[in-house]
Amino acid sequence: MHFSKTYSQLLLTLSPELRDNAIEYRRLKKLINETVVELHSLGFTPAVLQQLLEQGGHGIPASTCEDTAAPKDRPTVTYEISSLQPRLRITLGHGTQLSNDTISPLAAQEPLPNTQGSLSSENAEYTVNIQDIVLPLRSDTAFLCLLASELSSLSDHFATIYNEFTQKLIVLATSISSTARPVSSSAPHSFSAYLLSANNVTSVRPGSCGKSDLYFWREVFQQYVQAEIFEGIGEAERGERSIDEAERRLVLFHGRVTEKARSLRIPTSEEALDMFFKINAFILDVKKVRAFDLQPRKLHVRSLKKHTKRTALPIPAYLLCEPGDTPPSEVVLSTQPLMPLQRLLVQAIGEKLLPVVPYIDDYSCLICTSIAFKPVRLDCGHLFCVRCLVKLQKQGKPNCPLCRAPTVLKADRNNVDYALLNFMSDWFPTESRAKLRANELEAAKEELEELGFPGATGCVIM
Structure with missing residues (x-):
């Protein structure tokens, strides 16, 4: 054909x-x-x-x-x-x-x-x-003028698409922010700040998230990143996806998320989710444009090569210059950005939309790899959860596991990062409660072992 x-x-x-x-x-x-x-x-x-x-x-x-x-x-x-x-x-x-x-x-x-x-x-x-x-x-002359005009118009249109797309992302991010609310706004009576001056860090009890779709959106974004719909980032399959593969992955992602959407608590979340699906479908359309050589750069080269083949007139090399090269000022036939449009759109999602909901991996202890609740920040600046730090101190290890600075034994209650403690309690209430419970069980087990009851995990009747 x-x-x-x-x-x-x-x-x-x-x-x-x-x-x-x-x-x-x-x-x-x-x-x-x-x-x-x-x-x-x-x-x-x-x-x-x-x-x-x-x-x-x-x-x-x-x-x-x-x-x-x-x-x-x-x-x-x-x-x-x-x-x-x-x-x-x-x-x-x-x-x-x-x-x-x-x-x-x-x-x-x-x-x-x-x-x-x-x-x-x-x-x-x-x-x-x-x-x-x-x-x-x-x-x-008419051919080159039309080609230059079409390429300039299409490149300007792509720039407009990108600007409008980013504006839609901002609107979507605002909508998701209003539905993925933290504990402090969705259930204010269950959240209390912890301060060094109040000395209440020992009574930390993170509240439960009220009427909010915070965990739904966190799971949606996590699955979206893991799906790698448009581009693989792993070592085994790194690189841009084909149209068929991207469409298949998008359909699978849509099906998984739709099943979980039944648990939504706030009606506006459904509208935001529908908009999220539409912007990804639009990216797939743009990907089709590029894959079929319809981008300005591709049509530019294809049209000039056909021109040379039919007429035998040799097109000057500067009219076929690669993106990034600087052609003579009197002739400009390609103004396409260095990065394909669909990659710019995917990148915009990662920059403007996904950070709306914090990820637990960004707040993990580097020793136990779970959430660093009750975080202790050493004088060297590195952060660990309180249980991991207590273990290091009991073992008499003075050096930071990351930078080897002698800061572990110097740490005390003044090193607790209360701002981050409040942030985790606010945005990760379920994970914080689970980590707090695990810390309490581990501390109780160690106390029993010190009293001569190794392996005991519950009450012991004498």
Whole structure:
């Protein structure tokens, strides 16, 4: 199936926003065909023109020149593009004689600008007394101008898409923030701050989360990161996903989350979840655009290569420069960002949406790897849970496990990070209660062992 037909069919599957701003590939092909017709009218078929441009540094074939002609007397053909106005410049040496097949189309032309001298014929040969013939290529000019305009318009549209997408993320983040509320706002009577001045850290009892979908959204975002829908980050399958794989993973993620959505407590969470699904479906659409070579950079190169293939006119290298290279200021045919659009959108989700709900992994003790509730911050700045620090002190280990600074034995109740303690109690009430319970059981077991009851975990009747 030809690319043009595939391109048209794909556009029908995209959203109207992307479809209406797509590059008019068929119109570009039509202008390429008109350029071929224009070159034919000047006597330049693709085969002949390719010979003229390739032979001896863009010179014409030697068979059409006198065998005794010096290199400086040989005519040359150059394809020039200045400010998106392509033209053929034919430079002829004084007195050069050309055959009828080579120059008759030029002799039939009306006088052109930048032409000096005249053409005269004798016995089907032309004695050339001119220096330059400049042939403007009007259809080729229209092709490059349309391509530049389409690429600029599409790149601007992609920039608009990104800006609008980030604004939607901000709105979605605000909506999720109002439903994924911490204990202090959802159940204010069950939360109390712990202060060094109040000396109440020993009576820490995190409250339960009230009417909030905090744990639902935390699980949704955790599953979203683990699903790696659009790009793999593991060693085994690192890299961008194919369209089919990304779509399959998105469907699986949608199914898992939909099942858990029945436990939602706040109605606005359903609207936020629906918006979250839609923005990921939109990213999949953008990924389809890129995968089928419809991004500005891809269509730019494809259109110019087709232009060269049909017309034999060599496109200058700077028009095919890679993203990041700096083309000449007078010609700019690609303004696509270095990173593909769909990767920018996925990155925006990670920067603006996912951090709305704190992750427990960011607040884990580096020794026991569970939540560092009752966190103790050593003088070196590293943080551990109180039980792990007590164990280090009982074992007489003075050095920090991370930086080896002698700060462990110096730590006391003044090293408790009360701000972080309140934060964990507020955002991780379930995990904090579980860790507190585990700490209490472990402390009780150690006390029993010190009293001579090894292995005892409950009450002992004497």
